[in-house]
Amino acid sequence: MVNALGAGAEEVWPRLLAGDTSRLSLRADLVPDRTLLLGEVRSPLPKLPRNLARYDCRNNALALAALLQIEPAVAAARARFGSHRLGVVMGTSTSGVGDAEEAIRHQQRTGGLAPSFDYAQLEFGGIAHFIADFLAITGPAYTLSTACSSGARALASARSLLALGLCDAVIAGAADSLCRLTTNGFSALHAISQELTNPCSVNRRGLTLGEGAALFLVTSAPSGIQLLGVGESSEAHHMSAPDPSGAGAETAMRGALEDARLAPSDIAYLNLHGTGTAQNDSMECWAAARVLGGDVPMSSTKPMVGHTLGAAGAMEAGFCWLVLRASRDGLLKLPPHCWDSAQDPELPELLLVTKGQQARPSGRAVVMTNSFGFGGNNCTLVLGAATP
């Protein structure tokens, strides 16, 4: 993974546990007359190989940065199963729209297309085909784009492709990149906070945007961290606002538990969608309280990396993966909820994780992560530690 906290699990994990919000940075060049605090990736990004230059955009460079971290495992899977038995399911909401801005600027200036621009950078399917072409994989390769639930959905489909026998291994995950379209769009929606996002606080003022990528190698091996459950719903409510009742979120969370054949009491930690908008906080927290009760530790990790939109579902599944991987002696170290600790009195009582807090699951360590997107598209994942 790559995000504002760093590149790679070893760099990200200690900063995530420390509640490090210091790596967000200011940019004044995206939205006219506004300086934004953003979770920009500042790690150096790899260059795309020359023969794949048509895919060259920041979004795909972020995806490649994450892919290279797991490349040895991916190469081993390809050698074992054959390139035709590997699939790719990627999520993104921005694709290379940031680079398309440059292409449009070039066109407005010169009347012609920039020679370096290719439609493969802009179209949503480009990122999946880029990963497949980079790895010389000829199994199914496609992109799911359901706004902020895209990354979670990519993992759900990857698991199904394995269950269907269509693939023996799937590279699944998501990438999203900061660009003027999304920063101006969310700014027009009055959804962006001037200060650091402050989820669940009475002082919250909206979200902090970010960027990054998280990729997984998903196989049906019984060892390793398991994707145990997927819950999905649509809201039939509004294009850019969640159903205030939280019914859609509740359906997704209950569906994931049912799919995993687990009880609410089995969940040791919930990674909230936690965008820091009043509408999301309220509906999500009430839904979480109804499904899980008030005793499950939960946190939003968005104050550390920003809301990475289409990548968020995969990124936060990645954070859950890190939590499960670090499980020792029945204890789970949890990422803290970084905020001003002034809980909105309109929210139910919640156990928001404080720095250093650990969970002690009674049985197998199991955690949950929520992703809710524009258009009312919800996806909740349940992940479990490797069985001993």
Next chain:
Amino acid sequence: MTPLVLRRWAAWAPGHETPESWAAWAATPVPLLGDGHPEAGFLPAMLRRRCTPLSRIVLTAAFACCPEPERSEVRTVFASRHGSINESIELLEAVVRSERISPAKFSHTVHNAQAGLFSIAAANRCASSSLSAAGDSFPCAWIEAETHVQREPDRAVLLVMADVPLADTFASLVDEPAVPYALALLVAATGEGSRVALSLQPGSGKNSQRRPWPDAFEFLRWILGEEPALELEVGARLWSWRRETA
């Protein structure tokens, strides 16, 4: 390989709005040309006003394929190579000129805009994916429909493949029939209809001979005809659909 039963279909392209018109076209196909979009008068006026041409085309085919009460109970897969990119390009042009953009327009540029509108118009609260895969978008939509059937075998899946021609800004960068269209398929693990299985083999690196209509309509022609199999080669992938006899 998991066969799916194709229970029903509906399609829209300029000049072809009825099953009879599509049957006649399938028998003696001509290039699909033209412009425009259906009125989608069945939508509430408030919702219809927000609909782009692509949204009207998608919802028209989806509603025709899937009547009530099933309409609110199916899982859905919406596939489109370009999706709302034309609207995104318009917003980008405004952003590049440092103009303010409309928040409502912005929220309709997500790739799942049509999925969101369908969910609202059909009061459908089931799982939904929106997908894109360049020249493989249609076969990958079929695969994604299989994943939904895998997750919930008792529920039908409404698959809609649709596109409108790419805006002039970038139109020269793609090689495809420039026609607005939608094909909606209602598929499920069981039921009445053709049993069809899709398989994937490595391709030769070339593309099938380009026909002057979208691949989805080559599939429709095949479904309405008698041939046992349909092959579609897109670069490194050779997709083949085969009818299974019960």
